Amino acid sequence: MTATAATAATVLPIRGRLRPLGLGDVRITGGFWAERQEVNAVATLAHIEHWLEREGWIRNFDLAVRGGLAQERRGREFSDSEVYKYLEALAWEIGRNGDAGLESRFRAVVRRVAAAQEPDGYLNTKFGRSGQAPRWSDLEWGHELYCVGHLLQAAVARARTRPGADDGLLEVARRAADNVCETFGPDGIDGLCGHAGIEAALVEFARTTDDDRYLAQAALFVDRRGHGRLSDVEFGREYFQDEQPVRQATVLRGHAVRANYLAAGAVDVAVEQKDAGLLDAVRNQWQNAVTRRTYITGGQGSRHQDEAFGGDWVLPPDRAYSETCAGIGSVMVAWRLLLADGDPRYADLIERTLFNVVATSPSADGRSFFYANTLHRREVGTLPDADRPSLRAAASLRAPWFEVSCCPTNVARTLASLTAYVATSDDDGLQLHQYMPGTIEHRRADGRELRVTVTADYPHDGEIRVRIEGDETACDTDVPWSLSLRVPGWAAQGATVTVDGHTRPVGPGYVTEQRIWRPGDEVVLSLPMAPRFTYPDPRIDAVRGCVAVERGPVVLALESVDVDGVDSVDELRVDTGRPPRLSAGRVTVSLRRVHPNDHDWPYRTDEAESVPALGEELDEVALVAYHAWANRGPSTMRVWLPTTADRRTPDLKEEAR
């Protein structure tokens, strides 16, 4: 199965169970994600350019031309990549809506980037000039190859959305990629980058340019990793996945963004090279990471120290790192595996991660962001500075910019290209993975056109209505095709599908209707949207005795601003005897205030001393969607709620009242 080169998709594998549809095929016309795409287009992109200029990260390219870079360069060693991710976001957004203003901003930045490229194709503002460290002298931390990766991704996005454009970005990228292949090819430096990312980029660049040299280089980088070629660092070589070859590793580990970017690149290489062993390895790593190292939000990375995955079952909510970029990396991996395998669990994780990590990072106005996405805020803590970059994981609220500011540009490029994750096709028909109101029009290689309209108010409502469009002619054929709708894993009970007035229960997975479709035919998927308690695996020590509340794909949180007279959500327990309910459009639960005993020493021999007295009942307390928390000023917040039953032995329960 081959994809058409012109498809404006983020990933275009040469083969696989499913074929991606692109921005030209799918349009999101309203609802949850359209709102966010609009905010991204109108507010976030300009916000990003403002900060890139303000922090001097675009100016670094000007200094490369003008001179003075060694003295005046600003930003961390990877700041070039933020400019490239901004270009990528612009490219997708221009492809989506064709705004002339964005087009001119795109071209202006490309010109400044292009001017800084050196004659041999090398392009990086941090290394190689007089007064700077030599090129490739710090593969562990220098991020030079990582930056090239993002340059290539920007060029790929542009080439797929505006093929043949005369802005020159593709040529800049090609020269940079050639320089990498010459420098790091089989006869070049036997090295690799401390931060994975260029692997997937090189494969996509190979797909875009139809030049397999880039694929070969990507495969080389994947194979080189895991043999200790990088120097050891304080966090150990696991930090950049150099302690064990990709083919041998059994779980995602180390720095969570690097781990996911590497896995994405490994899938790309495996698919192109029909490398079943490599694909199996990543599949297995994903499986184990999802079952043992992933937060309920889909977030990954439980360690602040090295922004890394913890060990199995180490998922502390209060020290959750759950970096926005790791969530985006996880979506990249799951999407690639979905295309390769067609397993709905990949789409389930994408949905969960989009609603609870990617949607959580930006504020409602699109001008501030979470870098880390904690699941428990105990104290209001430090407020972000509106006029200065924040420390990445320090502020209580979303911050406008960070010293390490990878997340805002990553969110922007993801939202601008979100359409790519909605649907796929195969030889039998069309698969809908994510439910966003809009249209899907896909002309297949066999010339047949598949056109549907999706009507939904998801995730507020569980009814998804898919209507076959087109004139009678286009559909008038005796060849049936199949329409597949994903029933999410969380909808284990109560989902139904209605076709032709016949309703039947369906379980998680893809429900497929194969038939000769006529315009006006409708399939209605109804998902159970009653809020529910969710219980953690008992091996997750950090949330023992707690429950979460979910509704559909959305994780909910208890935020202190919703509880009168409470400073900290830690004063509250949830009564699991009373299920969460929907009340005036919000999910509510019943809480009890608790009054812990203060002691000189917090560890007691008498169990009763450690059991808090139950106080006031608080009925019908509204929860907030986790992705919407911290939009109403400083607050404390919990996703995992200790229960009133958490007071240990049953016979102590009543005594303590």
Next chain:
Amino acid sequence: MTATAATAATVLPIRGRLRPLGLGDVRITGGFWAERQEVNAVATLAHIEHWLEREGWIRNFDLAVRGGLAQERRGREFSDSEVYKYLEALAWEIGRNGDAGLESRFRAVVRRVAAAQEPDGYLNTKFGRSGQAPRWSDLEWGHELYCVGHLLQAAVARARTRPGADDGLLEVARRAADNVCETFGPDGIDGLCGHAGIEAALVEFARTTDDDRYLAQAALFVDRRGHGRLSDVEFGREYFQDEQPVRQATVLRGHAVRANYLAAGAVDVAVEQKDAGLLDAVRNQWQNAVTRRTYITGGQGSRHQDEAFGGDWVLPPDRAYSETCAGIGSVMVAWRLLLADGDPRYADLIERTLFNVVATSPSADGRSFFYANTLHRREVGTLPDADRPSLRAAASLRAPWFEVSCCPTNVARTLASLTAYVATSDDDGLQLHQYMPGTIEHRRADGRELRVTVTADYPHDGEIRVRIEGDETACDTDVPWSLSLRVPGWAAQGATVTVDGHTRPVGPGYVTEQRIWRPGDEVVLSLPMAPRFTYPDPRIDAVRGCVAVERGPVVLALESVDVDGVDSVDELRVDTGRPPRLSAGRVTVSLRRVHPNDHDWPYRTDEAESVPALGEELDEVALVAYHAWANRGPSTMRVWLPTTADRRTPDLKEEAR
């Protein structure tokens, strides 16, 4: 109340509720701590010198004389301090046992250090020479003042144990201290060190030299901190306590070693300068740190990232940092507050920290160490390298040396000077704080000699027998004096004291007998040594639904090597219906194996799916003293044990069997 200058104690305050006794007054003659002091003297000190030489950290001083330091210097910026801490350990040990071999090693190292001192008194191998960064150019990370602090502490230890010795160390220290006072005095650089430590050292140096200029400099450093004079760093200024003045802070926070060293220095300054406000502030910080930010072991610091205190109640056992040096710093603070106030809670924390942090770090053979002291080891993980320094918190077992190797030398100086924490005197008599078999002979300023012998097998046994010694003449006086024995906080039930054949129950605090003592008189304190379950404050989210087991002052742990056929202690639950018991000298508990359900996604809507099935009963499983774990090869370990009752709602309990 003034202390005699000749007392060989670690801290000699000018005033306070209690007066320290020194190495000359107290002798530990056997038991738990004497064994460790012996291992320290015989094995650890030589082990340290071996590694200091091997890593080139002593050689750096030679290079300062010979030239080539800029090119050849090895070790981190604070490696000089390890040499000084080694000297301090030697000085105390020589004071304790007078070994001639140690004396000659001490003098040899002092000579090499002294030779590196510059004409103006500056002494640091990392800064100031051609090719090096200028002196005092990196106060945030350079550790120059911190290193001087440890030099002064070494000189103080020597001056108190060998007054008038001709080795020259005191003069070297004086010149370095003078250089600091000239450079950082009221008219000098308005700065301070990123790592506190010099404050306490300068006060002790003032006490030793009777020169108040050093005290004034210490007070200046204490007052300068907390106003943002240090540059901001990635971890925020809280990291080095520069975000808030010492007088205003309400809890220990930031880097746990720095926080404790600073608090120790602030108490010293407050006591010398009769600064009640400053003393109150530290007292309050200590109180809040102990009730909300301290592990059951006494360990402090719950964050790997910045080796820092977490927020209140953030005490994850699996990511516990609980650095050995932070425990030592905590002992330093508590001891100073005990001397100032006489409150038994300070001595309680010292006992707990000595038995469960300081005793945990070194291996039985004294040649490897824990840097971080986790309370839960999930996986066997990386084994330490016997031939290379380990990463500080990476290895599963104790490691021989670390890249940042502050803990081995800190343990060594603490064990060598441990005698200092045993007993104090005041105008009324003698106070025993820690129970180690040995003798206490103290001639007071009024000429009266107090002599007692302590017989005990503590903490294996709870009987502490204190016998009044001396000939009839020495004691034959009609002036009564008081003997005070600490009843630990953990002994809330069942402690008794027996005097003259009369036994009476006593509760936590100091039990004081005031009388005219005769040689041969005995006081017997009997502490309840039955093992007990201990329950955490319900606000400590990370150990909800768990219990610990303690016996006396010793925290116990479940180690996988004690359970047949179990790889991970995480497969086990403790049955709290059956109290821990003493069986053949070991503490045992009843366990149940559990069989969690594996799922594709670890968060379940159906509560029953998250409840593990109870399996095999394991009766009489032996626990290990936490300080002794990891001495029998690779293992997994838990201090906090989930209970069988942790399975949430009572009505599900039986169903799941």
